[in-house]
Amino acid sequence: MLLEILLSLSAAVLALPSTHLDAHQLERRVNNGLGKTPALGWNSWNIGGCAYASEKAALDTGKLFVSLGLKDLGYQYVNIDDCWSTKNRDSSGNLVPDPSKFPRGMKAVTDDLHNMGLKFGLYGCAGTQTCAGYPASQGKETQDAKKLADWGVDYWKHDNCYTPCNNGNPQTCGSPKGNSSTYYKTFSNALLGSGRPILFSLCNWGRDNVWAWGAGFGNSWRMSTDIQNNWGSVASIAAQAAPIAQYAGPGGFNDLDMMQIGNNGLSENEERAHMGIWAIAKSPIILGTDLAKIRSSSLNIIKNKAILAINQDPLGKAATYFTPAGKSKPQNGKLYPYWTGPLTDGVVIGVVAADGAATLSFNFGDVPGLDATKTYNWTEAWTGTTGSGKAVSTNLGSHDMRVYRLKTA
Ligand SMILES: *[C@@H]1O[C@H](CO)[C@@H](O)[C@H](O)[C@H]1NC(C)=O
Ligand SMILES: *[C@@H]1O[C@H](CO)[C@@H](O)[C@H](O)[C@H]1NC(C)=O
16 A cells, blocks of 8 residues: 555656646646646536536537537537536445436436547435435545446545535534545545546635645636626635645646636626636636527637636646736735736736726736846737737726736747
């Protein structure tokens, strides 16, 4: 057992570029070979909760990934969220796909998606029940992980409802007993022992400073409560992500939650900023809309190649705030307009009209890592505009965003 652990640690060290993470960071990263860049996919929940937990929704979405060109852009995970199982386990204690929603069982669905060149994800919970009251994995971790492997599941989202609590067994515990890392570690080990590489998506809503330890157990970790279908929620999650950028790296990323693009709660400008911030923060981009009905402006946003390339840059470092000379500093919990982060071949700079229509300006010399004496060529990802100079100034409509990519080498 000890030898196995030592071997897996050295394998993890060898598998990652040593220039990007120090030895300590490498050691604490889960060694499942997955999630070296943020996951790209779709999940059934934000559209209509339980209503989209079905074979039909999964396969329809898989077909749309192909026909809309999303698969070719790297979107690969088709994930079903809560409500996919029967309310009771079978007589052997196994989770059972609800036959009214998955009439051919799970294996047939994973086979079909794999044949399309896609991957399949499922959802469960660390406590005694899922958030919607279906059987969950507390005490059954090994058996459940083996079942997922049998079905050919590729991605597992592990939610945090009905976990051990000091005041009864509520859905959302206000006074948890102990540290949620214990349940996530148990399930991580169960997945590692399942015989199949399964991407592990932690969903403990940012509790227990999950960003400080999530990479040891999983490939991404939700760092906030659930996203809502409005700009206030998008801005609030973005503001919480900026100060924890340093925890993102190949194999483990801050998860800013599933996308609300296409769900009619955001303006086109706001959808651009939602996508742009999630991309530069290196969040998984898990679409949450009915792709059969998506309007073309939203489709263009989720298909922007330059934005996706920044999200999938192999360096895997997340952007955070910078303060241009003469501008006020960021305030805790409030979305700030100026973001930057490193890329393998340079730097990304994002500017967001966080407080309404504005002219936003900065000098490249204000950006960490750039030289005030140099002239830089840039490309803007949303408009395709290019330019050259020592500064940028842009007029933005309310809540719109621009994303500049600069090469430095
Ligand atoms: C929770 O557990 C993690 C991982 O073992 C540890 O790093 C962290 O400090 C713990 N948090 C608290 C609040 O005890
Ligand atoms: C910037 O672009 C110009 C052409 O527009 C090119 O001549 C120059 O070499 C570029 N500079 C760098 C540093 O890439």
